[in-house]
Amino acid sequence: MLRNKYLKQIEGEDTTFHSVILAGVHDIKNIKMKIRNKKESEYNSPWNIAIDFDIDMSFSANEISTMLTDYEKDYHTGMDIGFIAENLRLYTSGYPYLVSKLCYIMDEKLDKNFSEDGLKQAIQIILLENNTLFDDLVKNLNQYQDLCKLLEQLILDGLEINYNHHVHNLGIMYGFLGMSLDHKLKVHNKIFEILLYDYFISKRELEQGPALSYKYEANFIDDFNHLDMELILLKFQELLKAEYREVDEKFVEREGRLLFLAFLKPIINGKGFYFVEPETRKSNRMDIIVTFNQKLYVIELKIWRGKKYALEGRKQLCNYLDIHNANKGYLIFFNFNKNKTYNHCHLNINDKEIFEITV
Numbered sequence: 001m002l003r004n005k006y007l008k009q010i011e012g013e014d015t016t017f018h019s020v021i022l023a024g025v026h027d028i029k030n031i032k033m034k035i036r037n038k039k040e041s042e043y044n045s046p047w048n049i050a051i052d053f054d055i056d057m058s059f060s061a062n063e064i065s066t067m068l069t070d071y072e073k074d075y076h077t078g079m080d081i082g083f084i085a086e087n088l089r090l091y092t093s094g095y096p097y098l099v100s101k102l103c104y105i106m107d108e109k110l111d112k113n114f115s116e117d118g119l120k121q122a123i124q125i126i127l128l129e130n131n132t133l134f135d136d137l138v139k140n141l142n143q144y145q146d147l148c149k150l151l152e153q154l155i156l157d158g159l160e161i162n163y164n165h166h167v168h169n170l171g172i173m174y175g176f177l178g179m180s181l182d183h184k185l186k187v188h189n190k191i192f193e194i195l196l197y198d199y200f201i202s203k204r205e206l207e208q209g210p211a212l213s214y215k216y217e218a219n220f221i222d223d224f225n226h227l228d229m230e231l232i233l234l235k236f237q238e239l240l241k242a243e244y245r246e247v248d249e250k251f252v253e254r255e256g257r258l259l260f261l262a263f264l265k266p267i268i269n270g271k272g273f274y275f276v277e278p279e280t281r282k283s284n285r286m287d288i289i290v291t292f293n294q295k296l297y298v299i300e301l302k303i304w305r306g307k308k309y310a311l312e313g314r315k316q317l318c319n320y321l322d323i324h325n326a327n328k329g330y331l332i333f334f335n336f337n338k339n340k341t342y343n344h345c346h347l348n349i350n351d352k353e354i355f356e357i358t359v
Contacts, residue, residue, distance in 0.1 A: 058094030061085045068114070071103075079114035087119055091275075093178065093189035097133055101126055120291050124273050127194060134195060140174050141199060147171050151196055154187060155276070156258060158286070161185040190275045197276070201262045204255075220267050227268070227292045229299070229330055233357045234344060236263050236332075240359040241342050256334050256359075257286050257301055268292050287320055298326050304335035304358070318352045331356040 008014035059067075065085035072081060092098035105122040106114050113121070141148045147170050153159045161168075163179040171177035176196075178188040187193045220235075222228050240259070264274065272292030290297040298321055302313045310333065317329045335358050344357040 057096060059089070059096060059099050060094060061089040064088050064094070064099060067103075071107075075107075075112060077112045077114050083116070084114050084119065087116065091119075091123060091190045095175070095189050095191075098126070098189065098191055101131075117294050120273070120294075123191065124270070126191070127198070127273060128270060137174065137176065137192070137195065138199060140176075144170060147174075147176070151176060151187070152200065154185060155193060155196055156200065194273060194275055197258075197261055197274075198265065200258060201265055204258060204262060225293050226295050227272075227290070227297060229290075229297050230355050232264065232267060233299075233330060233332060233355065236260060237342055237344065237357045237359050239263065260301060260332065261288070264288075264290070287317075289324070296324060296326060297330065298324055299330040299332065301332045301334070304333045304337070304340075314347065314349050314354060314356075317354060318350045321352050327351075328353040328355070330354070333358045335359070 005014050062085075065081055068079065068081045068085055071077075072079060088099050088102060092102070102119065102122045105125050106112065106118045109125065110118050110121055141151070150161075150168070150171060154161065161184065163183050163185045165172060168177055168185060175188055176192060178186055180186045187196065220228050220232050236259075240256075244259070261274070268274065268290060272290060274288055274290045277287040277289065286301040288299045288301065290299065298317070300313065300317045300320070302310075304310065313333075314331065317331055321327065321329045329352060331354055333356065340358060342358060344355070347354040347356060
């Protein structure tokens with residue numbers, strides 16, 4: 001419409017802008033439009049309107065802080081502006097819609113609760129609601145199987161893939177993908193990652209049935225409304241022993257992580273959320289952070305490679321607990337030895353408590 005108005009004003013038939021710039025998801029070169037001849041439809045020439053749009057639209061922590069400062073001048077919530085800005089950036093990577101939506105939820109739905117707990121509640125709310133952004137992302141996953149497979153390789157298999165705009169342009173165009181500091185492909189932000197994990201879990205449940213087929217969810221919450229994470233791990237161990245002991249190593253190595261998340265999801269659904277640390281997703285390790293009722297749980301999933309590597313894994317978990325100011329962590333070893341035992345134990349290492357199971 002704007003293009004037609006521009007052409008008509010050249011012919012003296014209309015008045016409009018001097019020029020029109022369109023910035024959208026799809027490259028304008030790929031949109032068929034009728035320009036002059038109504039009987040012909042052709043691709044628009046890149047020479048006159050299609051120009052690379054290289055502006056980074058994501059918000060930095062400083063830009064988010066500036067917006068929060070303006071808000072705080074009007075509403076005086078007492079928020080820690082720097083902390084909230086950094087955490088909004090952490091979870092969204094500055095994706096404008098997600099930043100604005102989370103702020104809207106904390107303002108309108110959580111009674112101006114701009115705190116760490118308020119932000120986590122806002123993330124829970126946005127992940128459960130229907131919105132056009134998430135609907136479009138899921139629609140594109142269903143439509144483009146190659147893109148879906150690429151995302152599976154990134155977040156389930158932990159593959160390191162070199163960033164290439166020309167090869168991965170579809171995922172970049174739709175906002176799924178970005179580039180890490182070392183020029184590797186990555187999922188754009190943590191909220192999209194959670195959305196993708198939930199999508200792959202739902203696909204798996206449709207194909208194979210739910211991992212948590214019994215109604216024990218309430219039993220996993222103690223009298224203080226906290227997760228009984230030890231019981232969750234023991235029940236997961238029971239599930240794998242009963243249902244997956246005969247499957248091959250390759251299946252469990254790939255599916256074990258997703259099975260655990262599929263097991264965990266209905267327990268925390270609506271009251272908590274989880275995310276996977278990207279740097280721990282490679283090969284034989286994955287760290288999962290769960291927040292539930294203002295409490296944080298650190299769980300490491302690791303493939304058993306012998307006692308030496310087990311000791312290293314426990315030390316890694318202790319270091320990770322230090323980063324999150326936590327005193328207790330949980331460790332799941334996937335052991336593919338035929339003579340393995342499904343055991344569990346409590347350990348104290350470097351003043352940290354570790355509950356460990358082997359599956």
